Amino acid sequence: MKIRAKEDPNVKLNMTSMIDIVFQLLVFFIMTFKIVEMEGDFNVRMPLAAEETNVIEEVLPDLITVRLKVGAEGVIAGIDVDNGVDGDSFFENDMYTKLTDFVERTIDAEGDPSEAIETEVEFDIDYDLKYSYTVKAIESVSGKVVDKQIKKLIEKIKFKDNSQQGE
Template sequence: MLLETSEPEEIKLNMTAMIDIVFQLLVFFVMTFKIVAMEGDFNIKMPLAAADGQSIDDLLPDLIQVSLEADAAGNLASISVDNGGGAQAIEGPFFGTVEKDGTAEVVPNDQAFASLTEYVERQLAGETNPDEPVETEVEFDIAYGVKYLYTVKAIESVSGRKLPDGSVKKLISKIKFRDRSGG
């Protein structure tokens, strides 16, 4: 029997078609790629209040009420806090403007909200009883027109404080809103 003795030839694949497709894919992914900003959540569990007419204030002694009022433009006009012992006003100013891309943008004033955080911290420090820990709750009573950015800033102020080393000191996790729409 005669064996065919041929020289071993190098097998060459035609890569052109694959490279075409691969580049198409690459262009598709590059074009559709979009860097999205990181987003975070404030979690609020808020069931509908029981309709038995009982005031929530009677049930929970550790309730801090935070009221926000708006001016005509929807900016924050006043913050008052009440832990059951009478309302107390937080000093303003509550907002300022910063220059951004050539336009003035209204931003909440950090100092006023820092005093809100301090107030909450004082309340928590005064009421901590190691034998019987009661979770303090914050109820927001916010005027209809207050811009949402102030609401978020207020929620942020009561929920925690960023320490200089970057860690977060947690303050209040139970937050609810008082419904003003019903009057």
């Protein structure tokens, strides 16, 4: 006589422990989740100035000097600009826009756009000026937004070392 093993058609896995762990994981990831705003960079290449090099005067790239003056409580008071040919001072609320316009005028005067890239901006910043104003000035010389497109202006930026002022 043939004995047939009876198969139980309702074999079910016990899912409880897996669901427990899955929920634990889910809670962990939800708790540690944080929306991070994107961050970007302004690149500044600043080698230490070579001391007393006897290099014969080379043709130096055009230099725009931007001086950021501090007022009360670290707030910006004004901007002086000088590109070697002419200079200006800006004090009003739209000083950053005027700074951008000045830089753009200087670059346009170069004629050749490839040379414009070579134009350099040196920032001379008062020690106590809050960093956010400095960044705004760097932004103003780096480019501007035209019709939701970024127009690049200056790529070479350096700082005059004023770190001794606070001592």
